[in-house]
Amino acid sequence: MALIAVEGLEKVYASEGVETRALCAASFVIQRGEFLSIMGPSGSGKSTLMQVLGLLDRATAGRYLLDDKDVSGFTDDELARLRNKKIGFIFQALNLLPKTTVSENVELPLLYDETSEASNEDRVRGALEAVNMLHRADYLSNQLSGGEKQRVAIARALVNNPEIIFADEPTGNLDSKAGLQVMAILQALNAAGRTIILVTHETSTAEHAKRILRMVDGEIVADGPVVNRRIASKENELLK
Amino acid sequence: MTLSAGSSLECIMRISDPIKITYRSLAASKLRFFLTVLGVVIGVAAVIMVMAIGASAQRLVLSQVENVGSNLVVVLPGAAEEKGPPASALGIITTTFRNDDLSALRLRRNVPHLIAISGYVSGSATVESSTDSFEASFQGVSPEMIEVENIRVEQGRFFFPEEESDLSRVVVLGASRARDLFPDRNPLGETVTIKKNPFKVIGVLGERGSAAFSNPDVLIYVPLETAQKILLGINYLNFARGKVDASENIERTLADMTALLRERHDIEIDEESDFSVRSTKAALSILTSITDVLKYFLIAIASISLLVGGIGIMNSMLISVSQRIREIGLRKAVGARPTHIITQFLIESSCITLIGGTLGIFFGIVVAYLAAIIIPRFGYEWQLIIPPASIAIGFTVSIVIGITFGLYPALKASRVSPMEALRYE
Numbered sequence: 001m002a003l004i005a006v007e008g009l010e011k012v013y014a015s016e017g018v019e020t021r022a023l024c025a026a027s028f029v030i031q032r033g034e035f036l037s038i039m040g041p042s043g044s045g046k047s048t049l050m051q052v053l054g055l056l057d058r059a060t061a062g063r064y065l066l067d068d069k070d071v072s073g074f075t076d077d078e079l080a081r082l083r084n085k086k087i088g089f090i091f092q093a094l095n096l097l098p099k100t101t102v103s104e105n106v107e108l109p110l111l112y113d114e115t116s117e118a119s120n121e122d123r124v125r126g127a128l129e130a131v132n133m134l135h136r137a138d139y140l141s142n143q144l145s146g147g148e149k150q151r152v153a154i155a156r157a158l159v160n161n162p163e164i165i166f167a168d169e170p171t172g173n174l175d176s177k178a179g180l181q182v183m184a185i186l187q188a189l190n191a192a193g194r195t196i197i198l199v200t201h202e203t204s205t206a207e208h209a210k211r212i213l214r215m216v217d218g219e220i221v222a223d224g225p226v227v228n229r230r231i232a233s234k235e236n237e238l239l240k
Numbered sequence: 241m242t243l244s245a246g247s248s249l250e251c252i253m254r255i256s257d258p259i260k261i262t263y264r265s266l267a268a269s270k271l272r273f274f275l276t277v278l279g280v281v282i283g284v285a286a287v288i289m290v291m292a293i294g295a296s297a298q299r300l301v302l303s304q305v306e307n308v309g310s311n312l313v314v315v316l317p318g319a320a321e322e323k324g325p326p327a328s329a330l331g332i333i334t335t336t337f338r339n340d341d342l343s344a345l346r347l348r349r350n351v352p353h354l355i356a357i358s359g360y361v362s363g364s365a366t367v368e369s370s371t372d373s374f375e376a377s378f379q380g381v382s383p384e385m386i387e388v389e390n391i392r393v394e395q396g397r398f399f400f401p402e403e404e405s406d407l408s409r410v411v412v413l414g415a416s417r418a419r420d421l422f423p424d425r426n427p428l429g430e431t432v433t434i435k436k437n438p439f440k441v442i443g444v445l446g447e448r449g450s451a452a453f454s455n456p457d458v459l460i461y462v463p464l465e466t467a468q469k470i471l472l473g474i475n476y477l478n479f480a481r482g483k484v485d486a487s488e489n490i491e492r493t494l495a496d497m498t499a500l501l502r503e504r505h506d507i508e509i510d511e512e513s514d515f516s517v518r519s520t521k522a523a524l525s526i527l528t529s530i531t532d533v534l535k536y537f538l539i540a541i542a543s544i545s546l547l548v549g550g551i552g553i554m555n556s557m558l559i560s561v562s563q564r565i566r567e568i569g570l571r572k573a574v575g576a577r578p579t580h581i582i583t584q585f586l587i588e589s590s591c592i593t594l595i596g597g598t599l600g601i602f603f604g605i606v607v608a609y610l611a612a613i614i615i616p617r618f619g620y621e622w623q624l625i626i627p628p629a630s631i632a633i634g635f636t637v638s639i640v641i642g643i644t645f646g647l648y649p650a651l652k653a654s655r656v657s658p659m660e661a662l663r664y665e
Contacts, residue, residue, distance in 0.1 A: 056573060056659045077577045084575020091662060095570045099268060104260075109574040156574070 001068050003163065003195055004030040004053060009062035011048050011218075022048040023059070024218045030197070032163070035190040037198045037206035037226075040215035047168060049215065050199045054087055054166045055079045084112050088157030092169035095153070096141040102152050103128070103137045109160040127155040131185055147178025154185055164195045171205055177239055183208045183232035208232055262588045265560065273592065276556040280596025280641070281603060283546030284634045288604025290542040291630035293611055294535035299623050301531055305524050307449060309389050311487050312520040313354070313494060315345070315480040315501070319512045335476040336514045339465070341504055342382070342480055351496045353489035357482030358382035358389075359464050363472050367460060368433040369421040376417060378434060378460040380467020388483045396428045396443030404463040407470060412443040416457040434460070435471055449621060490519045546637060549596065550645040557589050557649035561656075568653050569661025578654035585653050589646025590639055597638025601631055 011023035022045045030036055038046045051057040052064065055071065064071050071082065088109075096105045103124050110120045128134040131151040136144065144152065150170060157165050167186060171179030187208060190196045200206050207230045214222040266273045317337035342359045345351055361380040366373055383399040385391070391398075398412055411432060418427045418441075427441045439462070448456045468474050484493045497517045505514055561568070568581060605626055612624035 051659050054573075056662075057657070077579075080572065080575050080577040083573065089573050093566075093662070095566060095662065097264075097567060097570070099264060108571065112571070112575040112577070112580055160575075 002029045002065070003032045003034075003067065005063075005065040005068075006053070007063045009049075009052060009059045009064060011045075011052060011057070012060045022218050023052065026062070026220055028213065028220065028223060030195065032195055033190070033193055034211060035187070035196045035198070035209040037200060037209035037212045038215060039200060039203070039206045039212050041201055043217075044215040045218035046199050046201075046215050048218075050166055050168055050197065053197065054089060055083050080112070084109055084160060085115075086163050088160065088162040088165040090150070090153050090157050090165065090167040090170045092172040096149055096156075098140075098142050100141055101137070102133065102139050102141060102144070105141055105152055106155045106159050108156060113160055123159050123161075124155075127159040128152075130158055130189075131155045145178075146174050147181060150174060150178065150182050151185065154182065158189070162194075164197060165189065166197050166199070168199045169201070170198070171200070171202075177236070179205070180232045180236045180239065183230075184236055187232055204230070258584050258587045259591075261584060262591050265564065265588060266591065269560070269563075272556055272559065276552050276592050277596040277599070279549035279552035280546075280593050280638060281549075281600040283542075283549035284597045284600025284638055285604040285607065286542035286545045286600075287539060287637070288601050288626075288630050288634050289607045290538045291535075291633070292604065292608035292624075292626050294531075294538055295625040295627050295630075296608070296612065296615075296623055298528070298531040298535060299625055300620055301527055302524060303621065303623075304450065305520055305527060309481075309483065310520065311484045311490065312388065313482050313484060313490065313497065314518050314520070315341075315482075315497065316516050316518070317476070317479070317514070319514055319516065334514065335474075336505065337477045337480070338475065339468075339477065341501060342477060344500060344504060345480065345482065345497060346384075350500050351482075351493060353485045353493045354482045354497070355485050356384040356387040357480055358385035359477040359480045360385075361464065361467050361472060361474065361476075361478045363467070365435045365471065367421070369430065372421060374420060376460055377458065378411075378462050378467065378471065380462050380464040380471070382464050385461070385481075388481050391448065392446035394444045394446040395426070396441070398443055399461075399463050404465050407466050408463055409437060409439045409466060409470070410442045410463065411439040412445060412461040413441060414445055414455075414457040414459045414461070415447045416455075417460055418444040420458075432460070434462070437470055450619075484519075487521065490521055494519060546641060549593075550641040553589050553592055553642065554645040554649060556592070557585060557646050558652070560588070561585070561649050561653045564653075565656060565661045568656050569658045572656070572658035573662065581654040581656075582650045585650035586643055586646050589649070590642035593638040593642030594635075597634055600638070601634045604630075604634070 006029075007027045009023055009026040010021070013020045013022055024045075026049060038049055040046045048057070052059045055066075055074075059072065062072075066082070066086070071079065074082070097108070106124045106127050107120055110123060124137075125134065128137055131154050133148065133151050133155060136148060136152075141149065141152065150173075154170075157167075165186070170182050170186070174182065183205065186196050186198070190210075196209070198206070198209055206212050207226050207228070209226055210229060211225050212222070213220055315337065317334035339359065342357065345354065345357050348354075358381050362377060364375060364377045367376040367378070368374075381399075383401050383404060386393065386398045393412070394415065395418075396412070399408075399410065402408075403410055411434075413421065413427060421427065421432060422430060427444055430441045431438050432441060433439070445457075445461075450456075462471065464477075482493075482497075484490050494517050498513065501515055501517070502513055507513055571581065608626060609624060612622055615622040
């Protein structure tokens with residue numbers, strides 16, 4: 001059973017009577033444990049696809065099966081519960097709460113998880129350990145460097161133990177060294193069994209994935225495995 | 241959350257999360273928070289102040305009537321509308337109410353429930369003691385006054401009935417008038433001169449405090465007929481005041497008195513009376529309704545400032561929603577449902593009003609307290625009254641305003657699309 005299966009997915013934005021087709025008849029399947037890059041130039045519809053797959057937005061047409069369930073008819077509350085349980089997000093703009101400690105930022109998804117049995121404290125600690133940021137737990141988010149902020153954002157995406165992590169241009173605001181560190185973490189998470197969906201316009205970043213889905217003007221123009229996959233930890237070693 | 245904190249606190253922390261978020265959000269924009277709270281403080285303080293000062297003012301007015309005595313009836317000369325002021329209150333002198341009317345009213349067979357009645361005349365004159373002289377008011381009263389007004393005689397005695405009829409030149413002094421005239425000796429047996437007539441002091445009354453907006457402690461009491469014939473040269477009464485045996489007999493006594501006086505004054509059935517008979521109970525209820533209307537009117541005006549405070553909250557919360565739109569988007573992206581967002585914003589607006597309400601109640605009480613210190617200096621018996629209802633109303637209205645005016649911004653925040661919010665610059 002596929003983790004994600006989409007068929008004829010469409011997204012049309014209508015503004016002041018003008019319709020913009022951001023996604024045209026997208027159909028594909030993502031298996032558990034995949035590391036997929038959605039690649040394409042600006043305006044190609046890759047972010048729209050991620051938003052629909054990440055349940056932040058609804059498709060205008062088509063079918064979206066998540067874990068074999070058609071989520072198209074889900075209510076806002078049901079979608080919020082699914083985002084909280086199954087999905088972690090890493091955004092390009094980081095979106096950490098200012099004047100708030102690292103651990104409080106990481107804890108955020110847990111505040112809305114009413115079924116959690118494990119202690120929030122342990123889960124936050126575990127997530128921060130996974131990104132090597134435990135020593136900064138009590139720092140305020142605005143006291144961190146860009147790379148550190150992105151690692152905290154990854155910890156926040158991990159804390160609710162989601163099946164899928166969506167990363168939207170996670171290295172976009174980082175220097176190459178910090179970017180590689182982030183990619184190394186994502187590769188490690190994938191190696192541990194998590195499904196990663198990465199959105200990027202940089203080929204070098206996309207090649208850290210196992211599979212690349214290329215988009216142009218809202219259409220998927222290519223979908224295939226990465227031949228020479230980059231391994232971020234090795235690239236990091238070379239940089240040293 | 242602090243990582244070193246004990247996990248047993250998990251549950252409490254879950255409850256306190258929205259409060260932590262609220263604290264952070266309010267602390268992030270201190271000036272806006274302060275100004276919004278100030279709006280509520282002024283509104284609630286105004287309502288509390290008006291309720292407290294209104295209650296004290298009402299108490300002052302009513303106590304002036306109550307101090308005259310309970311179960312009292314008054315006969316005022318001159319016709320009057322049922323609910324309007326008596327003619328005498330408008331400065332019209334009517335001479336139709338005479339001493340023989342008073343004697344008839346005194347007879348138990350005429351007015352069975354009237355246990356005592358005193359006639360009153362008053363005037364002012366230069367009063368001299370052996371050491372000093374004053375311009376002072378005097379009152380001619382019947383011996384029954386002591387019973388009607390429930391007065392304590394501090395020294396000596398009050399008038400005997402025969403002192404009234406044989407025009408005795410004796411006086412009884414109000415407590416403070418006695419101190420003025422005889423600061424360093426016992427006034428009993430001393431002589432005072434009123435309009436060049438010598439009077440012997442036979443008694444001093446106890447302190448009574450002001451009643452009907454006049455101070456009986458500064459009066460000099462003279463037997464009724466002595467005052468009429470020797471000091472004033474009149475043969476009518478200014479008014480009479482009587483005491484009824486029980487409050488349930490007041491209406492009947494008023495009817496008996498009216499019937500008797502109408503008969504004595506030969507007033508035909510369709511003619512208007514040339515006097516009016518009233519009870520202090522009725523006066524109290526009229527005064528209560530007048531002061532109630534005034535009080536509620538003032539509260540309504542003060543409530544307008546609460547409304548303005550509420551609009552301030554809505555404005556501030558709307559600014560907060562647009563400033564924190566990315567945060568709202570993020571919260572929704574990680575699983576916050578619309579109810580979480582609504583709750584969060586309602587807690588914030590309620591916190592503003594609760595803090596404002598508490599401070600408002602405090603400042604309202606402070607102002608009422610200051611009024612209770614300052615107003616007595618102008619000679620009024622002002623009691624500090626903080627109606628418990630005003631505090632309950634202050635708190636309740638604060639929360640209701642917080643929720644009412646916070647609801648629209650909260651709903652607006654909850655409807656934000658997470659994606660649009662995250663894209664918002």
